[in-house]
Amino acid sequence: MIYLSSVLLLIGLLVAAASFLYTLYSLFWNAVKIPEKKIRMKISLPRRIYILIRNVVLQGKLFKDPSGGIMHALMFWGFVAFAGYSATFFVRGIDPSYELISPGIFKDIIFLTVDIFAIVVIVDVIYAVSRRWILKIPRYQGYNGFEAAFILLLISVLMVTYYVLGVLRMDGASAGIPGAIMEGIPPAFTPVTGFFASLFPAASGSGAVDLYWVLYSIHAIDFLTFLVYIPTSKHLHLVAAPLNVLLSKDTKPAQLTPIDFENQKRFGASDIRDFSWKDYLDFYSCTECGRCTFNCPAFLTGKTLSPRDIIWDLREVVIAQGSRARHSGIEEKDKILTPVIGDPISEEDLWSCTTCMACVEQCPVMIDHVEKIVDMRRSLVLNQGKAPKETIETYTNMENYGSPWVNDPSTRGDWAKDLGINVLSETQNDDFDILYWVGCVASYDRRNQDIAKSIVSILKKANVKFAILGSEEKCTGDPAKRTGNEYLAQNLATANIETLNRHRVHRVITGCPHCFNSLKNDYRAMGLEMEVIHHTEFINQLVSLGKLDLKSLESDEKEKFTYHDSCYLGRYNKIYEEPRTIIKAVTDNYEEMEMNKSKALCCGAGGGRLWMNETVGTKISHKRMEMADKINATTVVTACPYCMVMLDDARRVMGKEEKMHITDIAEFVASRLN
Amino acid sequence: MPYNIIVLIKVIPDLEQIKPNPTTGEIVTERTPLRLETLSENAIEAAVQLKEKYGGKVFGLIFGKPESAPMLKKAFAMGVDDGIVLTGYKGNNPVYTAEVLCGKIKGMQYDLIISGNQSADTYTGLLPGIISGKLGINLLGNALTIALEDRKIRVKSTLEKKIQNLSATLPAIVSVTQETNQPRLPPVMQIMAAGRKQIVTEAAQPQTMPGTVQISNRAPRSERKRQLYEKPEEGIAAVARAIKEEIR
Numbered sequence: 001m002i003y004l005s006s007v008l009l010l011i012g013l014l015v016a017a018a019s020f021l022y023t024l025y026s027l028f029w030n031a032v033k034i035p036e037k038k039i040r041m042k043i044s045l046p047r048r049i050y051i052l053i054r055n056v057v058l059q060g061k062l063f064k065d066p067s068g069g070i071m072h073a074l075m076f077w078g079f080v081a082f083a084g085y086s087a088t089f090f091v092r093g094i095d096p097s098y099e100l101i102s103p104g105i106f107k108d109i110i111f112l113t114v115d116i117f118a119i120v121v122i123v124d125v126i127y128a129v130s131r132r133w134i135l136k137i138p139r140y141q142g143y144n145g146f147e148a149a150f151i152l153l154l155i156s157v158l159m160v161t162y163y164v165l166g167v168l169r170m171d172g173a174s175a176g177i178p179g180a181i182m183e184g185i186p187p188a189f190t191p192v193t194g195f196f197a198s199l200f201p202a203a204s205g206s207g208a209v210d211l212y213w214v215l216y217s218i219h220a221i222d223f224l225t226f227l228v229y230i231p232t233s234k235h236l237h238l239v240a241a242p243l244n245v246l247l248s249k250d251t252k253p254a255q256l257t258p259i260d261f262e263n264q265k266r267f268g269a270s271d272i273r274d275f276s277w278k279d280y281l282d283f284y285s286c287t288e289c290g291r292c293t294f295n296c297p298a299f300l301t302g303k304t305l306s307p308r309d310i311i312w313d314l315r316e317v318v319i320a321q322g323s324r325a326r327h328s329g330i331e332e333k334d335k336i337l338t339p340v341i342g343d344p345i346s347e348e349d350l351w352s353c354t355t356c357m358a359c360v361e362q363c364p365v366m367i368d369h370v371e372k373i374v375d376m377r378r379s380l381v382l383n384q385g386k387a388p389k390e391t392i393e394t395y396t397n398m399e400n401y402g403s404p405w406v407n408d409p410s411t412r413g414d415w416a417k418d419l420g421i422n423v424l425s426e427t428q429n430d431d432f433d434i435l436y437w438v439g440c441v442a443s444y445d446r447r448n449q450d451i452a453k454s455i456v457s458i459l460k461k462a463n464v465k466f467a468i469l470g471s472e473e474k475c476t477g478d479p480a481k482r483t484g485n486e487y488l489a490q491n492l493a494t495a496n497i498e499t500l501n502r503h504r505v506h507r508v509i510t511g512c513p514h515c516f517n518s519l520k521n522d523y524r525a526m527g528l529e530m531e532v533i534h535h536t537e538f539i540n541q542l543v544s545l546g547k548l549d550l551k552s553l554e555s556d557e558k559e560k561f562t563y564h565d566s567c568y569l570g571r572y573n574k575i576y577e578e579p580r581t582i583i584k585a586v587t588d589n590y591e592e593m594e595m596n597k598s599k600a601l602c603c604g605a606g607g608g609r610l611w612m613n614e615t616v617g618t619k620i621s622h623k624r625m626e627m628a629d630k631i632n633a634t635t636v637v638t639a640c641p642y643c644m645v646m647l648d649d650a651r652r653v654m655g656k657e658e659k660m661h662i663t664d665i666a667e668f669v670a671s672r673l674n
Numbered sequence: 675m676p677y678n679i680i681v682l683i684k685v686i687p688d689l690e691q692i693k694p695n696p697t698t699g700e701i702v703t704e705r706t707p708l709r710l711e712t713l714s715e716n717a718i719e720a721a722v723q724l725k726e727k728y729g730g731k732v733f734g735l736i737f738g739k740p741e742s743a744p745m746l747k748k749a750f751a752m753g754v755d756d757g758i759v760l761t762g763y764k765g766n767n768p769v770y771t772a773e774v775l776c777g778k779i780k781g782m783q784y785d786l787i788i789s790g791n792q793s794a795d796t797y798t799g800l801l802p803g804i805i806s807g808k809l810g811i812n813l814l815g816n817a818l819t820i821a822l823e824d825r826k827i828r829v830k831s832t833l834e835k836k837i838q839n840l841s842a843t844l845p846a847i848v849s850v851t852q853e854t855n856q857p858r859l860p861p862v863m864q865i866m867a868a869g870r871k872q873i874v875t876e877a878a879q880p881q882t883m884p885g886t887v888q889i890s891n892r893a894p895r896s897e898r899k900r901q902l903y904e905k906p907e908e909g910i911a912a913v914a915r916a917i918k919e920e921i922r
């Protein structure tokens with residue numbers, strides 16, 4: 001027998017599903033057809049499945065913001081449970097004789113879960129509404145409020161109608177209605193519905209049946225509206241985000257895709273064709289939650305950069321231009337695809353980024369903002385020769401002197417002159433076990449030379465047979481690479497790799513996280529295989545092996561130490577514990593600043609910012625020093641020459657010279673050697 | 675209307691990397707890396723900007739050594755269309771340099787010559803003036819802005835404390851300063867295209883150097899004692915003692 005309700009439900013479902021699928025098809029086909037940037041990905045399936053389970057099923061990354069995270073996780077799990085209910089709702093509604101899940105304890109448990117989660121979702125919606133419109137949590141403000149309200153309304157109507165339908169069923173109003181759902185589920189398995197039923201007098205008669213149909217229709221229409229709305233709104237993330245997490249780029253963050261200058265025609269990202277399919281998936285996955293922006297050091301100190309807006313703006317351009325571009329020929333395409341830099345994304349915002357990765361670390365759906373920002377910088381630098389004036393000067397210096405400053409390269413090893421160490425540019429004596437890569441800052445900056453000397457004294461104390469390159473060492477290219485000058489970065493890397501190979505270097509220790517990351521990750525991508533160790537790791541090893549014996553100083557009693565995480569050591573290379581272990585081996589007077597480890601606030605120097613003026617808003621380094629001041633730290637320990645330059649300067653400008661010291665972990669250790 | 679612009683490009687030893695011979699004090703430049711004189715970069719930028727605005731061609735002229743060739747490539751990358759390296763540069767002698775350059779320029783079609791107002795290795799600042807005299811064309815010095823209209827050139831020229839508006843008919847020679855512009859960073863496509871370009875070199879004429887001859891070029895003697903005083907009190911006293919001894 002064919003029922004009118006079944007026919008209507010079927011038509012509704014077909015229309016909604018067609019709209020849903022067509023919009024998705026259009027979006028995803030754009031992601032296949034338009035992007036020209038090629039990326040390399042490792043398959044590593046077990047790892048991907050692990051990440052999927054951790055970050056989608058268990059909602060792992062969301063808990064970095066615990067209150068928002070719990071809210072979302074409950075909503076997500078409630079939805080998954082509800083999906084089982086909805087499937088049954090439609091299947092039974094269309095063909096009342098068909099049982100999607102055969103009756104039994106399994107079905108009962110599913111419905112028990114639904115019954116409990118529906119109320120959790122309702123409470124969650126109330127909480128979400130209060131966060132957004134009553135508590136006015138800053139990161140939600142000003143972003144698609146209407147869309148959020150509409151979605152929350154759809155969700156709550158879906159849940160409320162679920163309960164009312166359940167109560168009516170308990171009252172017997174749905175008895176004999178074909179396709180009525182949940183018939184035969186024991187009342188014990190729908191306790192919440194049972195509770196609501198007990199609050200109201202039983203409905204009966206034709207009025208109850210009419211009410212049942214009205215609510216049934218509202219429930220169905222609500223669900224179908226949701227289905228149509230998903231792909232056109234930020235709720236596209238329901239579909240895109242799990243995929244994005246599963247396909248997230250490798251497992252190491254921000255390894256920028258190298259440019260093949262011989263074969264590529266377009267450099268960097270000028271318009272939407274210059275991104276990769278994975279970038280498109282990133283755009284589609286963004287939920288506009290704002291976690292990225294509200295952890296961005298630039299944004300937090302009053303710059304206009306907002307990583308959320310970068311992603312969302314690019315997404316809007318893709319949606320506005322994508323389908324038209326996909327259907328047009330090359331010439332027409334050139335007209336449709338307008339540059340994304342200038343409008344909507346300002347050059348100033350691109351240059352404000354410190355490439356600190358706080359945004360990437362926080363993003364629950366594993367979006368990579370940094371590579372996109374660097375790609376747009378590449379477009380400016382490589383195609384138009386545009387960069388801040390100071391940055392252009394550093395390029396000239398790197399080209400002429402192999403360092404970002406004007407320094408005679410033949411004096412690079414001068415700081416080590418009287419230390420009696422093997423300087424390869426002078427000795428050409430390749431009899432060493434490990435190369436100490438000094439880096440530009442420690443080679444030329446007076447304050448940082450002290451750190452280099454401390455590293456030398458530690459290596460000597462532990463009887464390590466080491467050498468430095470002296471004038472044969474050049475900048476690794478990090479400041480060029482992160483500001484988009486991939487051409488210069490590759491030239492410098494090629495020269496350094498040639499030098500390292502010539503001296504048959506297999507192990508390197510460095511005191512600079514930027515050199516560390518370049519040598520370890522960027523150079524590896526160019527084919528150089530060697531073991532690269534940061535001095536924090538090396539010192540920690542030496543201490544734990546008993547090759548270094550540390551004592552505490554008398555003055556340690558009166559101190560309060562804290563550690564400032566370098567982004568390129570922490571978020572880029574996940575080294576958080578080693579420096580802390582070293583400090584705590586000597587003293588208990590240690591306290592964490594707010595924003596530490598993976599949430600650490602950048603010092604403001606990365607991404608080439610060390611060589612740019614910071615004129616808008618508060619200086620990032622000042623904000624960091626305020627955090628140190630808040631816990632009354634007397635010594636801030638760092639493990640990065642960039643951080644040292646920035647924080648030491650902030651300390652002086654802020655008049656905290658007397659009150660607070662900045663010391664590198666190497667100096668901390670060297671002054672406490674037994 | 676399009677203009678033919680000649681830009682005079684000077685290649686100098688990198689001053690940051692020059693060292694005197696420790697015994698004789700003579701400046702050793704043989705193995706010092708070469709670089710484009712900063713003001714030549716401003717001159718190139720000015721020429722390329724004019725080309726972009728009015729149309730025409732920019733020709734780069736280097737009087738240097740065969741090793742100067744890569745610097746012409748850099749000029750190409752910045753937007754110079756064509757050029758030549760005249761070899762046989764024997765050292766600082768503006769009269770001779772002007773003679774060589776003018777000899778070459780006389781055989782060329784040009785509307786405008788642009789050069790830096792001096793160069794960081796010698797600081798004579800004489801070349802634009804001598805060339806203007808030898809070619810019999812107007813010199814508009816220290817230009818901050820340059821505008822062309824038919825056969826006329828207008829320049830805002832900076833003197834120490836004031837700015838002058840100058841105009842002249844073409845052909846003319848203009849010298850620029852570091853304030854004139856911000857030399858561009860060449861786009862990679864152009865760097866690579868420039869890398870593939872052939873560089874033409876030609877022996878400079880005349881080959882003998884008239885005029886002044888450099889007899890010696892020595893750095894003043896300076897010895898660093900490399901003494902480091904950690905405590906300011908001790909350091910200050912030591913410096914004071916050293917100065918007193920020097921005066922005595």
Ligand code: SF4
Pocket residue numbers: 292295296297298299305306307352353354355356357358359360369370
């Ligand atoms: S990398 Fe850091 S500075 Fe750049 S957008 Fe992300 S959070 Fe902001």
Ligand code: SF4
Pocket residue numbers: 285286287288289290291292293307308311362363364365366367
């Ligand atoms: S990029 Fe990620 S963190 Fe930022 S708003 Fe989008 S989903 Fe949230």
